[in-house]
Amino acid sequence: MDKKTAGEVFKVLEAQYGGIGTALNYETPFQLLIATMLSAQTTDVQVNRMTPKLFADYPDARSMEKLTAEELSEYIKGCGLYRGKAKHILAAVSILTAKYQGQVPESLEELTALPGVGRKTANVVLSNAFGQPALAVDTHVLRVSNRLGLARGKDPLKVEEQLCGRLPREVWGQAHHWLIWHGRRICKAQKPLCGECALRELCPERNSNPESGKAPGEGGAGALTDSAF
Ligand code: SF4
Numbered sequence: 001m002d003k004k005t006a007g008e009v010f011k012v013l014e015a016q017y018g019g020i021g022t023a024l025n026y027e028t029p030f031q032l033l034i035a036t037m038l039s040a041q042t043t044d045v046q047v048n049r050m051t052p053k054l055f056a057d058y059p060d061a062r063s064m065e066k067l068t069a070e071e072l073s074e075y076i077k078g079c080g081l082y083r084g085k086a087k088h089i090l091a092a093v094s095i096l097t098a099k100y101q102g103q104v105p106e107s108l109e110e111l112t113a114l115p116g117v118g119r120k121t122a123n124v125v126l127s128n129a130f131g132q133p134a135l136a137v138d139t140h141v142l143r144v145s146n147r148l149g150l151a152r153g154k155d156p157l158k159v160e161e162q163l164c165g166r167l168p169r170e171v172w173g174q175a176h177h178w179l180i181w182h183g184r185r186i187c188k189a190q191k192p193l194c195g196e197c198a199l200r201e202l203c204p205e206r207n208s209n210p211e212s213g214k215a216p217g218e219g220g221a222g223a224l225t226d227s228a229f
Contacts, residue, residue, distance in 0.1 A: 001149035029129035088116025127173030140183030
């Protein structure tokens with residue numbers, strides 16, 4: 001996809017989803033880290049059902065450190081792979097208290113050194129909790145960016161590099177949310193709703209789901225001209 005078209009795509013995405021952040025509920029960087037760790041193989045809705053009680057009882061690293069894996073599992077057993085997640089979380093919490101005075105470190109290297117914390121989780125924390133330029137690539141971002149031609153390939157790191165190369169640093173974190181929400185609401189994995197998609201005029205795969213119907217109304221992406229990207 002050429003630079004001009006990519007700019008138009010991002011402008012439409014911003015118009016559609018600008019201002020919408022993560023669906024995960026949290027109050028502190030620590031709580032976002034834990035919620036994001038829980039969200040692997042689990043929907044944000046499911047995570048949000050479990051975290052209110054967990055964070056009310058154990059709001060920070062120093063209090064959560066007192067839990068055993070079995071006790072933590074009771075709080076999070078509504079999410080997939082919860083036994084493994086409980087072990088990873090407690091191992092990470094132990095490092096946070098021992099090495100960082102219970103705080104969450106603010107660098108990619110330090111975050112990804114924590115048990116159970118991969119690059120995607122680290123980037124989510126860096127951008128959402130600390131306002132750093134970071135673009136987390138999850139399954140939605142990977143799928144939507146490939147369908148739109150914004151990036152190519154299945155390697156999240158390479159897709160992240162391609163997307164970041166197309167965008168100013170100050171919108172990396174927002175672009176993550178735009179692509180996620182577009183993937184959840186419209187460009188769904190099995191049956192993308194191409195007929196309802198504001199990007200259909202710009203998308204090379206707009207006919208990938210002929211069952212999704214005709215485009216409703218006017219106002220497609222082609223009308224937008226003064227792209228900031
Ligand atoms: S036109 Fe279809 S494939 Fe393309 S972004 Fe929209 S929903 Fe996804």
